[in-house]
Amino acid sequence: MSQTASIYQYNQPFELERGGELPQLEIAYHTYGEMNADKSNVVWVFHALTASSDALDWWAGLFDADCAINPDKHFIVCANILGSTYGTTGPHSINPKTGKPYFSDFPMITIRDMVKAHQLLRDYLEIDKIAVGIGGSMGGFQTYEWAVQEPDTFDKLILVASAPKESPWRIGTHATQRLAIEADATWKDHSFNAGAKGVAASRAIGILSYRNHRIFEQTQSDTEEKVDDFRAESYIRYQGDKLVNRGFSGYMLWNLSKALDSHDVGRGRGGLIETLERLKTPILQIGISSDLLFAIEEQRTISDHLVNVYYHEIHSKFGHDGFLTETEKINQLISEFI
DSSP states (O other): OOEEEEEEEEOSOEEOTTSOEESOEEEEEEEESOOOTTSOOEEEEEOOTTOOSOHHHHTTTSSSTTSSSOTTTOEEEEEOOTTOSSSSSOTTSEETTTTEEOGGGSOOOOHHHHHHHHHHHHHHTTOOOEEEEEEETHHHHHHHHHHHHOTTTEEEEEEESOOSBOOHHHHHHHHHHHHHHHTSTTTTSSSTTTTHHHHHHHHHHHHHHHSOHHHHHHHSOOSSOOSSOOHHHHHHHHHHHHHHHTTOOHHHHHHHHHHHHTOBTTTTTTOHHHHHHHOOSOEEEEEETTOSSSOHHHHHHHHHTOTTEEEEEEOOSSGGGHHHHOHHHHHHHHHHHO
């Protein structure tokens, strides 16, 4: 299997939807497999909030040799999102105008800015058509947005536990997470560990929305009677510290959550329903039965307004994180779809 990790350097100003610009842009990306002669085997993978461009790492089990999408048959591309910490330009990158990291001087970004960066990489790789676009959670936000902007680019779309518009519930969750970050007085410091305590608290809040009551009962219950030092608390603290140790600072996570809130494919296009009904690309839409963040009721409503949709629900105990763990079930649905 051919696997490459690369950086694309875009040496022109990159204008942002909310105003301002980046003087230049670096995009970190992975490719797996080889593009065939007619370039008909391209699969573009869109990653979620805190993942990287190494799709075979964070979505393990979905692109193996025996999977419906695999590097033996497909040319798989995954780009790190704008504003992240894994190689693409973000708050920790050097601002060429100052010679110092941006930190909290990094401008506000949106999902549409992320897609614009993906499109630059697509052009650099000389890709005209993408056979399959696939994304889960925030990755699905990017998938929806690009497909709406350029409906002829994708032959098929796969959307797992995602939505074409951010919901009040998720915006409220993000606002709560930002309150935790803002409570850390260091969150805008010009430092790589700015707002570390706020980031840990924010991630802890997020974990509760990624999981659910049932999975905590099964995995975090204590086997002995106690009045302190509970497994659930230890687990939550561990998850918060883990994200901090992965390099996410306060302003970075705050800015990315704001980008999540900006997501609405109907904005400026006649509204959500009209926009969805104009999208004719065949779509495999997958909902997770126990998902608290992208509730199954929302998934069913979305499918009602997609013209060419194959809607399936996966019964899982893992909540929203089922989009990462239920790869065997997801692969079976993808196999039937493509």
